[in-house]
Every structure is written in structure tokens, then in C-alpha cells.
Amino acid sequence: MNSLSPAIGTSTIRPSTNFYGDHELLLISSVKLIKLSPPLTCRKMRMRVVAQAKSAVVVSNNIDFSDPEWKVKYQREFEARFNIPHITDVFPDAVSYPSTFCLKMRTPVTEDFAQGYPSDEEWHGYINNNDRVLLKTINYSSPTSAGAECIDPDCTWVEQWVHRAGPREKTYFKPEEVKAAIVTCGGLCPGLNDVIRQIVITLEIYGVKQIVGIPFGYRGFSNEELAEMPLSRKVVQNIHLSGGSLLGVSRGGPKVSDIVDSIQERGINMLFVLGGNGTHAGANAIHDECRRRRMQVAVVGVPKTIDNDIMLMDKTFGFDTAVEEAQRAINSAYIEAHSAYHGIGIVKLMGRSSGFIAMHASLASGQIDICLIPEVPFNLHGPHGVLQHLKYLLETKGSAVVCVAEGAGQDFLEKTNAKDASGNAVLGDIGVHIQQQIKKYFKEFGVTTDVKYIDPTYMIRACRANASDGILCTVLGQNAVHGAFAGFSGITVGICNTHYVYFPIPEVIAQPKVVDPNSRMWHRCLTSTGQPDFL
Numbered sequence: 218m219n220s221l222s223p224a225i226g227t228s229t230i231r232p233s234t235n236f237y238g239d240h241e242l243l244l245i246s247s248v249k250l251i252k253l254s255p256p257l258t259c260r261k262m263r264m265r266v267v268a269q270a271k272s273a274v275v276v277s278n279n280i281d282f283s284d285p286e287w288k289v290k291y292q293r294e295f296e297a298r299f300n301i302p303h304i305t306d307v308f309p310d311a312v313s314y315p316s317t318f319c320l321k322m323r324t325p326v327t328e329d330f331a332q333g334y335p336s337d338e339e340w341h342g343y344i345n346n347n348d349r350v351l352l353k354t355i356n357y358s359s360p361t362s363a364g365a366e367c368i369d370p371d372c373t374w375v376e377q378w379v380h381r382a383g384p385r386e387k388t389y390f391k392p393e394e395v396k397a398a399i400v401t402c403g404g405l406c407p408g409l410n411d412v413i414r415q416i417v418i419t420l421e422i423y424g425v426k427q428i429v430g431i432p433f434g435y436r437g438f439s440n441e442e443l444a445e446m447p448l449s450r451k452v453v454q455n456i457h458l459s460g461g462s463l464l465g466v467s468r469g470g471p472k473v474s475d476i477v478d479s480i481q482e483r484g485i486n487m488l489f490v491l492g493g494n495g496t497h498a499g500a501n502a503i504h505d506e507c508r509r510r511r512m513q514v515a516v517v518g519v520p521k522t523i524d525n526d527i528m529l530m531d532k533t534f535g536f537d538t539a540v541e542e543a544q545r546a547i548n549s550a551y552i553e554a555h556s557a558y559h560g561i562g563i564v565k566l567m568g569r570s571s572g573f574i575a576m577h578a579s580l581a582s583g584q585i586d587i588c589l590i591p592e593v594p595f596n597l598h599g600p601h602g603v604l605q606h607l608k609y610l611l612e613t614k615g616s617a618v619v620c621v622a623e624g625a626g627q628d629f630l631e632k633t634n635a636k637d638a639s640g641n642a643v644l645g646d647i648g649v650h651i652q653q654q655i656k657k658y659f660k661e662f663g664v665t666t667d668v669k670y671i672d673p674t675y676m677i678r679a680c681r682a683n684a685s686d687g688i689l690c691t692v693l694g695q696n697a698v699h700g701a702f703a704g705f706s707g708i709t710v711g712i713c714n715t716h717y718v719y720f721p722i723p724e725v726i727a728q729p730k731v732v733d734p735n736s737r738m739w740h741r742c743l744t745s746t747g748q749p750d751f752l
């Protein structure tokens with residue numbers, strides 16, 4: 218498989234490391250302008266991009282564009298990749314049941330029928346399995362359009378459809394035979410409790426009585442001292458009013474085969490997994506292992522990442538809250554900097570490999586002069602470096618505020634090769650480094666500065682979800698349950714162009730979603746901060 222790494226003004230072709238070995242595809246992504254040498258005019262830059270983008274597409278793509286059928290073939294392969302695994306793939310004779318989820322109900326009269334009686338009226342609230350949502354909505358007329366994502370050199374419009382989420386009329390589980398488990402893994406994220414709550418409530422509406430929480434992530438499957446937590450509407454009623462996870466979270470944990478042993482022993486046949494890319498890799502492996510053992514288990518993920526770094530979705534829950542909460546830190550940094558003589562404020566925000574929180578928080582605040590993210594390389598020193606620009610800002614404005622994503626500028630820090638329990642690299646503190654470099658730089662000039670560094674990362678992560686995330690969590694939680702009852706497994710839920718969809722897990726974890734330096738959003742951020750190119 219060919220792959221081109223991002224380089225000066227070239228188009229980047231990112232191979233999709235999909236898990237479907239027999240039809241590996243190349244996803245051609247945005248035309249990137251990562252490193253532009255200053256003397257080029259915009260027009261010159263554009264011409265270079267066109268030339269290189271076109272040749273890169275032709276050289277690196279294994280689709281034969283001279284084939285008049287290429288588009289149809291591409292769409293067919295796309296459909297196969299985004300097919301969502303179903304119980305009937307492995308158990309063709311699996312019995313289906315009419316759904317017990319129906320919102321045309323009569324008020325229950327006795328406690329025996331807590332979920333109410335279906336009314337006689339027909340209900341048209343179900344999703345048809347053939348309903349689809351459009352994944353990409355912009356028809357780029359040229360590969361040079363900002364943020365263009367093209368498949369062929371002419372950027373031909375190719376419709377890419379994904380599966381619509383929601384309740385199905387036909388279900389594959391009898392509520393009274395379901396034992397559902399919920400587990401939350403990885404780091405905290407605002408909204409975890411909202412999702413747990415909604416999964417429990419929706420399961421109860423279907424009529425499920427056995428619902429448990431697995432404590433402290435995947436570890437809870439292997440640690441016998443950690444008892445599973447019985448869950449009901451009563452238990453979860455108010456949990457969304459506080460941050461964190463009712464069940465606790467953790468990194469690292471047991472082997473997949475041990476987790477599946479535990480699932481088997483406990484008699485769990487629906488597993489809801491809330492977590493990021495690592496958790497989803499685990500969930501997909503659990504799904505595969507259950508299939509291998511011919512267990513009828515529905516494994517459904519709900520993507521949790523405050524960093525918003527999961528592919529194909531408009532956003533993940535918790536991200537909105539993080540951006541909103543970051544405003545408090547940015548505003549404090551601004552006030553400190555603005556009130557001091559030659560004040561400089563630095564705010565570090567989360568984002569291990571992607572700068573979405575930093576970019577959006579900078580855009581929202583309007584108080585940031587310099588936004589630094591992992592996707593856009595920068596120099597601290599030198600004639601075009603960040604420090605030189607800070608000097609200019611102090612001379613012209615009197616103060617400045619820098620917003621930096623935690624994964625930015627890691628090359629400036631000493632490498633430790635340390636890993637956390639899940640195998641993620643432990644990052645150095647770029648905020649502290651920038652603070653030290655600023656102090657040293659201005660001292661050398663004999664310029665007095667007042668540098669204040671704010672790290673609000675864990676305060677942000679521990680917040681309860683805001684209203685917009687609350688809604689997102691609610692819808693995702695409900696759809697996770699609908700997906701499981703409909704017999705799907707190895708899937709995750711997401712929001713795509715404002716519609717709710719199911720994705721096969723491998724497609725969303727093929728690589729982390731990152732900020733495209735040629736996207737309109739990054740350009741808007743640059744327009745807002747007024748920062749120059751720091752290379």
C-alpha cells in the first residue's frame with residue numbers, strides 16, 4: 218500500500234487501515250498545506266498544490282480511474298466496508314421478535330406491566346434497515362478547494378451512505394432473557410453518566426430487568442474484588458447531575474479472552490462499551506471473540522473522547538462541554554495578562570494527537586493571540602518563531618494569550634518513551650516548556666514580562682455535561698440500545714451531518730481524527746487570532 222506523508226504543499230493520501238483485508242481501500246483525504254515557505258504567493262501556492270495533488274492522487278491510488286465503472290465499484294466497496302455486522306451473519310436462523318419498544322402505550326395499571334401496554338394503533342416510529350445517511354455532504358468542484366476530500370483527481374462527487382440509527386420493528390432479543398452490562402473505559406469525559414443513565418432507561422422501556430455496571434473499565438471483568446453494580450432507572454435517575462462515571466474508569470486491564478470468559482460466566486448477552494479508540498479496539502476484539510465462540514452477544518460502543526478525535530462523526534460527547542469550560546481558563550489568562558505589565562497568559566488544553574479543543578476554544582473566546590496544535594508544526598525560536606511574535610504583540614498590544622494543545626510541540630521536549638497502562642505515550646508538559654522559554658527569551662532582551670500558566674485540563678474533564686452534550690448523550694445512549702436489540706454487534710453510534718448513525722467499529726478507529734490545516738475551521742481560527750505562520 219502506498220502512502221504519502223504530509224509534506225510541503227502536497228496532497229495527503231491517508232491509507233485507511235481498515236480491518237477488511239480482502240478489500241483494502243485507500244481513502245484520499247484533504248489537499249494539505251502544512252508547510253508553506255513564506256516567499257510563495259497564494260496563487261503560486263495554489264498552482265503547486267494542484268500539480269502535486271493531481272500527481273499524488275494518480276500515483277498513490279490503486280483505483281483504476283480509466284475504468285468507466287470505477288465509481289460504481291468504489292461505492293460497492295464502500296457499502297461493504299460500512300456494512301454493520303448482524304447476528305444473522307453468524308446465526309442465519311436466529312429468531313426475531315416484534316419490538317417491545319413502542320411509544321404508543323397506555324399508562325400501566327399494575328406494577329407487573331411497568332413498561333405499559335402497546336395500544337392498538339399502528340406506530341410508525343421505526344427505522345427501516347435500508348435507511349441511509351449521507352456521510353459527506355460537500356461536492357468539491359476542485360481538489361484545491363479548501364479542505365477538499367477527493368477520491369479521484371477531478372474530485373468527482375461520489376455518494377457515500379452509512380446506516381441510520383434507531384429502533385427497528387424486528388428485534389433479536391427477548392427482554393426477559395437479556396442481561397445487559399455497561400462499562401466505561403479510558404479517561405473521564407463529561408457526559409459519561411448521561412449515557413449510562415439513558416442506556417438503563419431505554420433498556421427498561423424495552424422491558425429488560427437485568428442491567429449491571431462493570432466497575433472501573435475492562436479491569437472490572439477480571440478483578441474479583443470488584444462486584445458488578447445492579448442498575449435501574451431508580452439508581453441512575455440523577456447521576457447526570459454530576460461529572461465523572463458512576464461506574465469508574467481505568468486504563469489497561471485483562472486480555473480479551475479473559476473478558477469474554479467473564480462475559481460468558483456472567484451470562485451477559487448485551488454489552489455497552491463507552492470509551493475512545495482504545496476501548497473500541499477492545500470492544501471490536503470482544504465482538505470477534507464472541508463470534509468465534511458462537512455466543513449470541515451484542516457488543517455496542519458509544520464513542521467517548523473529550524479530544525473529539527474519532528473519525529467520521531460531527532463530534533463526540535463531552536467535546537462541547539470541554540470547549541465551553543475552557544472559556545473560563547482562557548478568560549482568566551486574558552484578564553491576568555491584560556492587567557499585568559507585559560503580561561503573557563498560557564492555557565494548556567487537552568488533545569493528545571488532535572487540537573480540536575484548542576482550536577474551538579480559541580475561536581469561541583476571541584481572546585487568544587496564538588493557538589498551537591499538534592497538527593501544525595511551529596518553531597519557538599528564530600525570526601518566524603512564536604517568541605518573536607510574542608515580542609511583537611507585547612510591543613503593539615502590551616499583552617498576549619497563548620492556547621496550546623497538550624500534544625503540540627512534543628519534539629521540543631525530552632523523549633521518555635513512557636507509556637500509560639493502555640500503551641498510550643505519556644506526554645511532556647508543553648505548557649511548562651513554553652512558559653520557561655518565554656521567561657528566558659525576554660530575560661535575554663532585558664524585557665520585563667509577567668507570565669502566567671494555567672492548566673485546567675482535569676478540571677475541564679471532570680465537569681458535568683452541558684445542555685448540548687446532554688442531548689447528544691441521550692440520543693447516543695438510546696441508539697446504542699436500539700442497535701443491540703436490532704441484533705447488531707461490533708458497531709458504534711455517532712452523529713453524522715446532524716443525523717444519527719451506526720458505524721462498524723473498525724472504520725471509526727482506523728486512525729485518529731485530526732485538524733486539517735487546510736480546513737476552513739483552521740483558517741477561521743487563524744483569521745480570529747491573527748497569528749502568522751511560525752515556520
Ligand SMILES: Nc1ncnc2c1ncn2[C@@H]1O[C@H](COP(=O)(O)OP(=O)(O)O)[C@@H](O)[C@H]1O
Binds near residue numbers: 468473497498499639
Ligand atoms: N488495541 C487494543 N485492543 C484491546 N483493548 C485495548 C486496545 N487498546 C486499548 N485497549 C483497552 O481499552 C481501554 C481504554 O483504552 P485507552 O487507550 O486508555 O482509552 P480510550 O479508549 O479513551 O482510547 C483500556 O482498558 C485498554 O487496555
Ligand SMILES: O=P(O)(O)OC[C@H]1O[C@](O)(COP(=O)(O)O)[C@@H](O)[C@@H]1O
Binds near residue numbers: 405623
Ligand atoms: O491523565 P490521563 O487519565 O491519562 O488522561 C490524559 C488524556 O486524556 C485525554 O484527554 C483523552 O484520552 P482518552 O480519550 O484516551 O481517554 C488525552 O488528551 C489526554 O492525554
Ligand SMILES: [Mg+2]
Binds near residue numbers: 494495
Ligand atoms: Mg485513546
